[in-house]
Amino acid sequence: MTTPSSSPASLSAKATEFLNLHRAPEILQVVNVWDAISAKTIADVPGTRALATAGHSIASSLGYQDGTVPLDLMIDSISRIAAATELPVSADLDGGYGNAGETVRRAIGVGIIGANIEDRMEPLADSVAKMEAAVKAGEAEGVPFVLNARTDAFVRGAGRDPKEVLAEAIERGRAYLEVGASTVFVPGLFDEDTVRALVEGIGQKRLSVIGIPGSLAPARLQELGVARISYGPFTQRVALTALADTAADLLNGGVLPEGIRALN
Template sequence: MTETRTDTAAKATTLARLHSAPEILQVVNVWDVISARTIAGIPGTTALATASHSIAASLGYEDGENIPLDEMITVVGRIAAATDLPVSADLEAGYGDPGDTVRRAIGVGIVGANIEDQMRPLADAITQMEAVLAAGTSEGVDFVLNARTDAFVKGGDRDPADVLADAVERGRAYLDLGATTVFVPGLLDEQAVTTLVEAFGPQRLSVINVPGSLAPSRLQELGVARISYGPWTQRVALTALADSAHELLAGGTLPEGTLPLN
C-alpha cells in the first residue's frame, strides 16, 4: 500500500476526531505487522497505537530508547503500511530529537505519537513538545500529539497531591501549545481522573489501563478521551503462549478454538 501525503493528512484528521468524540477511543496496542492486522480486523477498532516497550522487547532491547531509532521507525512504518486505519506511535521521548523523529515517522505514515516528558524541567519539556507540533506543521499534517507527562510514573514517595498538581500543570502547558490530548500513565483512581478531566476539559485526558484500572465505561462517563494498554497486550499474548507451551510439554494439545490469524 502506497501512502501519499494527502492520505496521511486525512488519517491525522480522522485520528484527531476520534479523540474528541464523546465515545471513548480505545487503542489495543500492537508491536508488529501481524498483531496490527489482527487488531485492525476486530470489529470496533477505529485506530491503532504501537507500544514502544513491546516493539523493543520483540527485537531484544530493553525499554527506554535502547532500540535504535532506525529500527523503531522501520517497525512503525511497516505497521502503518499494513492497515488503512490511522496509526499513532509510541516514540518514547523522541530519541534525542523529537522534531526530527516525528518528521521521520510522518514520512512512513504515522499520524500521531506519544512523547514522554520524563519529568525534565517544564521549560525543556515545552520545547520538546513544540518541536513535535512544528514537525507536523512543516510536513502538512495536523499531527496528533498525545503529550505524556510522567508525573505519576516518576512520582515515587512524593505526596500524591503534589504529583497530581504536577500532572495538571504540565498537561495544561502541553494543551496550550496545541497537543491533542495529555497522556497521564499510572494507576489512577476516580478522584485523580476527575481532577485531571476538570483541569484539561472533556476528551483531553488519555490514560493507560492496567490491572486494577477503572473500567472503560466509567472512564467514558468521566470524560476521558482515550485508553491504551501499553505492553499489557503483548503480555496477554505471551501469557497465552506460555500457558500453551506448558500444556503441550505436559502431553496436552493445542487449545480448542485456536484461529489461523497468521
C-alpha cells in the same frame, strides 16, 4: 517516494479522523500492537478504529530494554506496522530521541499520524519545547499530527505528596496543550477522584490514560470525560501469557486447543 496510502493528503485525512475520534462522545480505545501481524490481527477485530504501537512491546520483541531501541530500528518497526493497515496509526516515540521534530518528521514519512512522546520529567521549559517541536514538524509536513503528550509525573512521583504530583501533572498537561498537543497522556493506576481531578485540570476529552489490571472500566472513564484509553505493554503480555500456558500444556502431554484461528 511516498506511496498513495501515505501521501500527505491521505495522512492528513487519517490524522483528522484520528483527532475526531478523541473528541467524539464515545471514549477511544486503542489496543496496542508491536509488529505487522499484531497490527493486522487487531485491525481486523470489529470495533477497532485506530491502532497505537507500544514502545515497550516493540523493544521486547527486538531484544531491547524499554526506551533503548535505536531510532532507525524503531522507525523501521513502526513503518511495518503502518504498512499493515489502512487504519490511522499512532506511534510510541519514547522521549523523542533527542530531536522530537526530526523524529516526528521521519515517523510521518513512514505513515504515522500521531505519537506519544514522554517528558520524562525533564525541566518544564525543555519539555514544552520538545512537544512544540513535534507539533510544528507535523505542520511543516502538512499533517495535523495528533500528539498525545505524555507526562511522567505519576510514574516518577513515588515518595512525593500526591497532591503535588497531581498539580504538576496538570501544570505540565496544560502547558503541552498550549503548544498544540491534542491530548495529554498521564499513565498510572488511578481511582475515580484522581481521574476526575485530572479531567477538571486538563480538560474534558483531553486526558489519555492507560488501562492496567485494577483500572477503571472504559465506560466509567468515558463518563468522567476521558478521551482515550490505551493498554501499553499489557496486550503483548496477555499474548505471551497465552503462549507460555499453551507451551506448558503441550509439554505436559496436552494437545493444541480447538478453535485456533489463522490470523496471518
